[in-house]
Amino acid sequence: MTAIPNTVDEAEALLRSGDYLPNRSLATALYLSLSLGRPLFLEGEAGVGKTEIAKVLSETLGRRLLRLQCYEGLDVTTAVYEWNYPRQMVEIRMSEAAGDRDRGALEADLFSDNFLIKRPLLQALEPDEAGAPVLLIDELDRTDEPFEAFLLEVLSDFQVTIPELGTITAETPPLVIITSNRTREIHDALKRRCFYHWVDYPSAERELEILKVKAPGTAEALSEEVVGFVHKLRDMDLFKLPGVAETIDWAHALTQLDCLSLDPEMVNDTLGTLLKYQDDIQKIEGSEASRLLNEVKSQIAAAGAA
Amino acid sequence: MAKTPIPDVPPEAAGPGGLLSENIMHFGRVLRRAGLPIGPGQVLAALNAVEAVGLGSRVDFYWTLYSVFVNRRDQRDLFDQAFHIFWRNPDILERMMQIMLPDAGGAQQSAEDAEEISRRLAEALNPNQDGGDDNEEGEEEITFDATLTWSAGEVLGDKDFEKMSSEEIRDALDAIRRMRLPIMEVPTRRFRAHPSGGRIDMRRSLRAALRSGSDYIPLMKRKRRTRHPPLVIICDISGSMERYSRMMLHFMHAITNDRDRVHTFLFGTRLTNVTRYLRYKDVDAALERVGEAVVDWSGGTRIGHSVHEFNQNWSRRVLTQGAVTVLISDGLDRDEGTGLALEMERLHKSCRRLIWLNPLLRYEGFEPKSVGIRAILPHVDEFRTIHNLDSMRDLTRVLGAETPRNMESMARWRSAAA
Structure with missing residues (x-):
């Protein structure tokens, strides 16, 4: 502790x-x-x-x-407490059969800790x-x-x-x-x-760090591309932007598919793990995806060269 | 800046308590004047928080105050600016000074949101400023303009809403004010005691058994509570709707004050949420605020763009729990319906019912010819006119019923638009 x-x-x-x-x-x-x-x-x-x-x-x-x-x-009955009614009923019946308790004692028993569902x-x-x-x-x-x-x-x-x-x-x-x-x-x-x-959504560096911790099996180059692509998506006019959970899911999915580097086809096939609305997928799928991907790749290349 | 309550001693120099606590209190007051809901409770909490975190670094100090004073996302910028000015950051102070200079008045009218906030802050920092202040005069003028528009509308009342005279308009407004709109009630997941309810209320049954002391357990029943769903009104205030928008505003004011969970939006070229302004009980005060808040009166219409804005920023916040949506527009779109069908489809899918009120519909030979109208029609559940008091009253019947009443006429409209 x-x-x-x-x-x-x-x-x-x-x-x-x-x-x-x-x-x-x-x-x-x-x-x-x-x-x-x-x-x-x-x-x-x-x-x-x-x-x-x-x-x-x-x-x-x-x-x-x-x-x-x-x-x-x-x-209150689902958030705080509820009495266990079936058990209370049984208890009443049993005390009737045994005849061992008076009303006051029975009531005190029925509404005690034993019958309380927390x-x-x-x-x-x-x-x-x-x-x-x-x-x-x-x-x-x-x-x-x-x-x-x-x-x-x-x-x-x-x-x-x-x-x-x-x-x-x-x-x-x-x-x-x-x-x-x-x-x-x-x-x-x-x-x-x-x-x-x-x-808020994390910065690219932090998201890369998160990927390292949460999806350790992912190749480093792939992680960079994944984060770059997701950040491009977050700049777009989409109905639901992908969150960190989606980034991690996507990295897992790509690793599962033995992908070492993103290509347009792979992006199109796995877009469903990132975007959850059909309109959004339609907007990105195909040429838009390859355009974003090219941008990401050239940015990474430029950063590597610098 | 002479009367600005900026502290003389930088906070880093003062120990906990003493000057620092005073400064934090002043800082809280500045934020309050700038419009953040801050009371003495928060100031005390801030003192405790600062004591707990300590004055080690400026960054921590910032986030400490932030987590106490900010409780909505849109307050972040205001807090950020206030913090840097109050706790002395020369760079930003300089920028602020520029905004506070008299010649900012012109820029302020076309105001970007950020600048608008800064101006609010500037006023909050400097509440006793008097004389030679163009800013304030500028604001006066805007207010004056807005009221003028409204009273001009009063005079031009006979121009339309079925060619009423101004006196008739006043009567009509009176009638609108008294209008009550019962929305159909939908069952919720909560229950209340009811003698002929469908479910057994175990808790009350057992209590009653013990109370009565007899040998049997009297069955108590309960029933679902019902409640009206939220109502969202999106109203067109562009030039082509000019003749109706005033009536519509009175109408919306009456509805908003009649019940809870009503959200009201106006759009011309951009979308404005006016819900809070319409909550003022006094209709003139409410409309005056609306007049100040909305910048695109009687201009062009960009329906697709505005609905898109609504879908992006508001639909998920106001369309929960099965909201009924009312769209008031003539469907004449400056953008020729670009992207409109898609956005309407999204809107339709997000709400329980979408009702379209179109004043053009009162013309006998109305045909859904325009691109905008044809883009909207397939995605609404109900298509009605709203051009006089009767059609407004009709609306109460529509909202009161769970299912659309005129399936046939909807089918006819849709085939006409196809």
Whole structure:
């Protein structure tokens, strides 16, 4: 188990030790959120590694990862707790048969810890030997406003109230990471309680580094071409730009196909791993792809010559 | 710059607390004046954060303040500029000085977004500036212009919207203000207690059993909640639509203030999101803000370009959860429909229903001849006119029903456009 980082440098090193290469601003935001005990709010396009941060954090710190995947209509029974009704029914029937308990005792039994099904938010408040868990609230923008308002209460006090049991408060608050794809603006009141970070596409150098770590089997020349091509694509007018995840997928795919250097045909055949909309693929496929590829190759050649 | 609250002592020289905390507070205030939503809470958080990170390097100091003060992507530039000016970076300060010079007024009108922000910041840094400031006068004038346009519209009211007199226009506006538009409700995944609901509410059933103390468990039911989907309005304000756009704006204002989850966009040659301005309760205040925000009134139309802009930047943010989209346009496109069909197809695929309101449709012999109209028609679910109060009221019936009401007429339009 690793200790919570004490400086921004340590925070950066921590993520790097988990094969995640952050930039300085992300490391700062993460360090602040860890040391001041406020949630980290990560926003960015799909596939830039938002969720990955939480996973790496739980791994490197040796904490438990609790993930709450958001969707429309998410409510308390799926996010916080639910009573185990079938078991309660059986218990009532059994106590009737045995006739050993009076009403008050039965009620106290029925609504006790034994019959409680704990969901991620409640689990996150429980003490853990390894230290407070990492709570990942994923794609918060998918849920609706009422849940957001509920979350506000949980995240500010780290406590939830179960009418039958009373209020449950976390001894040490969990490390909270919230991600959003911005399909909807999250309310300011929630953002205000968090450290905000916009996860951008990485620079070419950083992406090359990422490829080295995440797709180590890829030939160096190929990696350079892959990153160059993806960066060209990100300058284009596409509906969905390829993220880092797509770059890594593509590198894996090309390595699998024993490709050592990009050629137009290969690009056309594997374009589906990079672009996920038919319109975008149509736009790039064929002559546009070979034009971009030529540009990339000549740039790399020029850089090599210099 | 005499009254600018720039600190006398560079922050590096001051220890934690004392001058530094004061400066951070001033910095927070500057950002607030520049329009960032920053309260005392954030300033305190910033102090804590700076204390935690320490004053080792300027870069860390920057990102520390950044992560506390910035909570939206579009605030990044503003923060960046403010930081470098406030915490003294000579290069950028020089650039800022130039922007703040009086002759910037002319450039400001054609303003690039970045310059616009800088001007806001300049005002925020220098709130008490008085006299000899062309910038402010320039702004006055713009505001004045906008109001003039609106009152001129009032006088010219009888020009159209079915040749109304100005008095009739006023009555019409009144009617619009009172208009309520029920959108059909769609089931959500949330439930509420209901005596004849389709599902059993276990939680309430068990509670009730224990409460009543009898031998049986009374079954409590629950039912899905319903809710209206978001409504997105994209309205054409180009020259050819001029006669209608004023009515449309009042109409949109009425809808926006009637419910939540309405998003409004205007376009001529470019797309502007005016949702926030239309939320002002007072219709004149709202329209005045819209007038300031939109730069392409009564110009040409670039429908394809504008819809493309919408698809790229907004569709994924506002068309979630099954939004109904209303496109108000006459379909006359300056770009001759270049790329329009593709963009309309994308738009159609991203929303629950796409309704096209076209004032040209009121003419008896209207035929979908223009390239733009023929590019749009195959991709809409509903094609209606909107040229008088009745057609607006009709729209309420359309929005209130789940399925398109006039499949036949849609089929006829499509074959006419093919």
